[in-house]
Amino acid sequence: MxxxxxxxxxxxxxxxxxxxxxxxxxxxxxxxxxxxxxxxxxxxxxxxxxxxxxxxxxxxxxxxxxxxxxxxxxxxxxxxxxxxxxxxxxxxxxxxxxxxxxxxxxxxxxxxxxxVRGPKLPQSLPKPLAPEAARKVASADTRMGEAREPWILARDAAVLALCYGAGLRISEALGLTRKDAPVSGRDSLTVIGKGNKMRSVPVIAPVARAVEDYLKILPFPGGPDDPLFVGARGGPLSPRIIQYAMQHLRGALGLPDSATPHALRHSFATHLLGRGGDLRSIQELLGHASLSTTQIYTKVDATELMRVYQSAHPRARG
Missing domain, CATH: 1.10.150 (DNA polymerase; domain 1)
Known part of the structure; x- marks a missing residue:
């Protein structure tokens, strides 16, 4: 047939x-x-x-x-x-x-x-972590006691600290070299983001300490142009490894599936805005080409304010 x-x-x-x-x-x-x-x-x-x-x-x-x-x-x-x-x-x-x-x-x-214009896409708001949860995710102490080499736990914590404390994308954190490390009193990073756009990012003390703690026990020597963050055998670190670490932390801390490494970057922006940071400065810190991209965080912040109002205000339930 x-x-x-x-x-x-x-x-x-x-x-x-x-x-x-x-x-x-x-x-x-x-x-x-x-x-x-x-x-x-x-x-x-x-x-x-x-x-x-x-x-x-x-x-x-x-x-x-x-x-x-x-x-x-x-x-x-x-x-x-x-x-x-x-x-x-x-x-x-x-x-x-x-x-x-x-x-x-x-x-x-x-x-x-x-x-012909395409269909209008529903706007999905970023899902930041609560400040306390973000701090725990970016702390090496949270995973203390795991059957992993201490330098690996310190490495993962340093990468996640850069995502939350400096607003870096994973690719930006893993693109850093040894000479870029914010150590020895350096309080800023030069980051190459999307479209090879360069920006300067301030580094707060807890983030710098996380990187220093990692470098102190890193077992692999390296030159100034070698990757700052390396894998278990000393080669370049895959983003997937950090995603696995975050997956483990989600389970340990009872966080939702939306708690990803990139959500830490959203948390960085949202928490800054909630503490009075202005949009233009946050745009520069995140490396957004357009202010309209950054403005989405005002909606996230407004959503959180409404949630707090609904749960705490005496007249909100009546």
């Missing part, structure tokens, strides 16, 4: 261009196989829709001549299939990326994909 032929979702010219694009993502952009697979899946879904929409598999000319109503019809169809706004936005982003590739290859521009 012969297998039925595969259903075509694109004419031969468009199918060939799509294969070329996927190879470009994998080879030149060095995207992971899973990411390339996700892009492929989203664009195939779009082309399958166009096949039904136009009554035949689309070609290169069809992509270039798309109208905004065609793109809106696709989004409406996927929404009717039960796709959530975030998945719809991802599908639209993948399709736009494919269209930009086609334009660079000289196959014409598809203005419709850029003209």
């Amino acid at each position: 012969n297998a039925s032929p595969p259903i075509l979702v694109a004419a031969s010219d468009l199918a060939a261009a799509k294969a070329q694009w996927l190879a470009y993502l994998a080879v030149e952009r060095r995207m992971s196989p899973k990411t390339v697979e996700a892009y492929d899946r989203d664009v195939t879904s779009f082309l399958r829709f166009l096949t039904g929409h136009f009554g035949e598999p689309p070609g290169l000319d069809d992509i270039a001549s798309l109208a905004p109503r065609d793109v809106r019809a696709f989004l409406a169809a996927r929404r009717a299939d039960g796709l959530k706004p975030r998945s719809l936005m991802r599908a639209l982003a993948a399709t736009r990326a494919f269209a930009r590739f086609l334009e660079r290859q000289g196959h014409g521009a598809s203005a419709a994909l850029s003209a």
